[in-house]
Amino acid sequence: MAPTRRFKKVLIANRGEIAVRVARTLREMDIVPVAVYSEPDRIAPHVRVCFEAQPIGPAPARESYLDVERVLDAARRAGVDAIHPGYGFLSENAAFAAAVHDAGLVFIGPPPAAMRIMGSKTGARARMKEAGVPVVPGSGGPLATLEEVRAVAVELGYPVLLKASAGGGGKGMRLVHDDAGLESAFRSARSEAKSAFGDDTVYLEKAIVNPRHVEIQVFSGNDARTVWLGERECSMQRRHQKVIEETPCVAIDEAIRARMGEVACRAAEAVGYVGAGTVEFLLDEQRNFYFLEMNTRLQVEHPVTELCCGVDLVEAQVRVAQGEPLPWRQETIVRRGHAIEARIYAEDPSRNFMPAPGRIEDLLLPQGPGVRVDCGVASGFVVPQFYDPMIAKVCAWGEDRERARRRLVRALSETAVKGITTNNVFLRRLLESEPFVRGAYHTGTIAELQAHGEAEVPAELIDVAVLAGVVNAHRRDLRAARTHALKDEQQAAGWRSQGWRRGGG
Amino acid sequence: MRYVALIGDQEREVELTELAAGRYQLSMNGRTLQLDARHVSDTTLSLIWDQQAFNVELEAAPNGKGENILVRGHVVNVEVLDLRTLRLRRAQEVKAVHDGPAEVTAPMPGKVVDVLVRDGQEVNEGQGLIVVEAMKMENELRSPRAGVVRDLRVRKGDTVEGGVSLCVVG
Numbered sequence: 313m314a315p316t317r318r319f320k321k322v323l324i325a326n327r328g329e330i331a332v333r334v335a336r337t338l339r340e341m342d343i344v345p346v347a348v349y350s351e352p353d354r355i356a357p358h359v360r361v362c363f364e365a366q367p368i369g370p371a372p373a374r375e376s377y378l379d380v381e382r383v384l385d386a387a388r389r390a391g392v393d394a395i396h397p398g399y400g401f402l403s404e405n406a407a408f409a410a411a412v413h414d415a416g417l418v419f420i421g422p423p424p425a426a427m428r429i430m431g432s433k434t435g436a437r438a439r440m441k442e443a444g445v446p447v448v449p450g451s452g453g454p455l456a457t458l459e460e461v462r463a464v465a466v467e468l469g470y471p472v473l474l475k476a477s478a479g480g481g482g483k484g485m486r487l488v489h490d491d492a493g494l495e496s497a498f499r500s501a502r503s504e505a506k507s508a509f510g511d512d513t514v515y516l517e518k519a520i521v522n523p524r525h526v527e528i529q530v531f532s533g534n535d536a537r538t539v540w541l542g543e544r545e546c547s548m549q550r551r552h553q554k555v556i557e558e559t560p561c562v563a564i565d566e567a568i569r570a571r572m573g574e575v576a577c578r579a580a581e582a583v584g585y586v587g588a589g590t591v592e593f594l595l596d597e598q599r600n601f602y603f604l605e606m607n608t609r610l611q612v613e614h615p616v617t618e619l620c621c622g623v624d625l626v627e628a629q630v631r632v633a634q635g636e637p638l639p640w641r642q643e644t645i646v647r648r649g650h651a652i653e654a655r656i657y658a659e660d661p662s663r664n665f666m667p668a669p670g671r672i673e674d675l676l677l678p679q680g681p682g683v684r685v686d687c688g689v690a691s692g693f694v695v696p697q698f699y700d701p702m703i704a705k706v707c708a709w710g711e712d713r714e715r716a717r718r719r720l721v722r723a724l725s726e727t728a729v730k731g732i733t734t735n736n737v738f739l740r741r742l743l744e745s746e747p748f749v750r751g752a753y754h755t756g757t758i759a760e761l762q763a764h765g766e767a768e769v770p771a772e773l774i775d776v777a778v779l780a781g782v783v784n785a786h787r788r789d790l791r792a793a794r795t796h797a798l799k800d801e802q803q804a805a806g807w808r809s810q811g812w813r814r815g816g817g
Numbered sequence: 818m819r820y821v822a823l824i825g826d827q828e829r830e831v832e833l834t835e836l837a838a839g840r841y842q843l844s845m846n847g848r849t850l851q852l853d854a855r856h857v858s859d860t861t862l863s864l865i866w867d868q869q870a871f872n873v874e875l876e877a878a879p880n881g882k883g884e885n886i887l888v889r890g891h892v893v894n895v896e897v898l899d900l901r902t903l904r905l906r907r908a909q910e911v912k913a914v915h916d917g918p919a920e921v922t923a924p925m926p927g928k929v930v931d932v933l934v935r936d937g938q939e940v941n942e943g944q945g946l947i948v949v950e951a952m953k954m955e956n957e958l959r960s961p962r963a964g965v966v967r968d969l970r971v972r973k974g975d976t977v978e979g980g981v982s983l984c985v986v987g
Contacts, residue, residue: 508953658952666924666925666956667927669926669951673860697925700952733879769892774893776864777886777888778831778845780862780871780886782897784856785820785898786818
């Protein structure tokens with residue numbers, strides 16, 4: 313076991329809301345947070361919340377946040393003890409983790425070997441099967457040619473799911489209903505995987521119809537002892553991107569929950585895991601669950617777990633990385649109440665969710681009881697086109713699910729991001745939708761809801777909007793008239809003074 | 818002052834008289850009402866109308882058409898014009914030609930990762946034309962109508978600004 317030490321300075325190899333979130337905990341622990349930033353991120357909030365900052369190159373992620381050498385150079389220049397990778401970017405890159413160790417620094421995450429096994433989806437499946445963890449039937453290995461893919465698809469039976477071996481977040485993933493769609497899906501999945509992860513390896517799985525996506529938060533100590541901190545239900549997804557997450561999941565009872573927790577711990581222990589990790593499961597309509605993948609990092613949606621368990625997962629990550637024992641035993645983990653997270657994306661739902669980067673003119677964030685906001689942007693900041701469009705997360709905690717839900721709706725209606733388009737109204741529509749209110753939803757629910765068009769605005773609020781618009785136009789016109797009058801006056805004055813000077817000179 | 822508010826395809830005439838600082842009399846749809854409206858900032862208004870309070874957030878609509886107005890969690894797009902501007906605009910409006918050529922523009926700034934068609938190629942409505950990547954997402958731009966691709970202005974690898982013309986289908 314690693315001897316206990318104390319970090320003085322930690323580099324956060326990330327940007328946006330997660331870099332801000334990690335910096336906050338580091339500051340609370342009296343550890344100096346060091347930011348890295350690409351050119352368009354110079355005034356980003358994550359740079360401003362840190363106590364030191366290192367430039368790491370131009371806008372494209374491949375030349376900055378994804379560049380191992382540049383990140384390591386920044387760490388050396390700053391003289392840090394450890395690197396926190398956040399999520400995305402280099403967080404699941406085992407070669408990066410190994411390079412951090414080789415540079416004599418601590419990588420705040422699992423050992424590279426565990427990352428390597430879980431990072432290869434096909435390798436992970438095989439290892440999980442050995443460990444007695446249930447997995448979805450599939451190809452069991454990477455598929456290089458269309459012929460191979462076709463043969464496995466026929467054997468499994470349609471529908472099937474093509475997935476990127478190095479994937480995550482739905483990138484490089486394609487649902488294929490029949491043989492006719494296979495070729496174009498294979499091609500586009502590979503090209504998307506290549507551009508997102510630099511690796512175009514894909515594999516095939518049987519598609520489970522209308523599954524729920526339920527994941528278990530696990531945490532392993534340096535002695536490999538693993539605890540679980542409840543589940544997160546992440547089925548509100550749009551094109552495999554999570555949009556709303558909650559804990560607990562209404563679809564499972566205590567017995568299934570305990571079994572999932574136990575299986576998740578077994579999965580982590582089977583690969584010699586250390587630190588925070590998430591074991592994702594698919595839950596079918598008969599409440600069977602299958603191992604989907606393990607995310608060897610902090611998840612985007614970790615705040616709902618923190619709210620219900622009353623813990624700081626980033627603090628625990630840092631403590632374990634310092635060589636300290638796990639801060640909890642399984643018996644001391646008590647979950648209370650219900651928490652829901654909504655992800656605010658800079659995208660336009662009325663234009664097929666096209667990314668909508670741009671300058672934020674004004675930002676209004678919600679406050680009040682039971683509300684938590686993790687935000688990576690600020691007023692005056694230009695949301696770059698180069699990175700993920702997720703700009704903020706709004707979470708609500710309540711004593712029960714309905715209280716949490718109403719609180720989140722309230723919080724989102726206090727939220728406004730002026731200057732760019734976001735999915736805020738869409739999020740509230742989802743939270744107020746009948747399937748979500750009842751808790752009877754699955755990974756296909758958002759697509760079904762979208763087919764039902766837009767929400768109606770009450771007539772009275774249209775009146776209010778018109779009145780406000782007219783009052784605003786009136787003020788604008790008055791100001792314009794005043795500016796004109798002032799200009800005329802100045803011009804007249806200018807002529808006079810010129811005349812006077814000429815006359816007197 | 819007389820204004821016309823455009824809300825989607827609806828149109829409303831509103832007459833406004835400022836009674837005192839922040840106090841207005843307005844007539845809309847034959848109703849006359851008193852309104853207390855204060856600007857908290859350039860883009861935030863607090864309205865009190867008939868004892869009801871509304872916090873109103875305004876932002877310029879990203880498409881340049883009027884303002885998006887956020888009130889009690891709903892967003893309404895409103896474009897307010899004075900009567901003169903409205904008449905001017907109406908006079909300039911050209912009747913839309915239904916079968917005319919359709920321009921395909923970049924919906925956001927990004928990088929062209931693939932061009933799926935050639936100049937002069939015949940395409941169907943909904944057929945993929947150009948793939949633009951922005952914020953790690955690939956977006957396939959589809960043909961708005963059946964026709965022939967002309968004026969193809971981009972190549973794979975080009976960086977494009979939002980709103981620029983990529984090609985025309987006519």
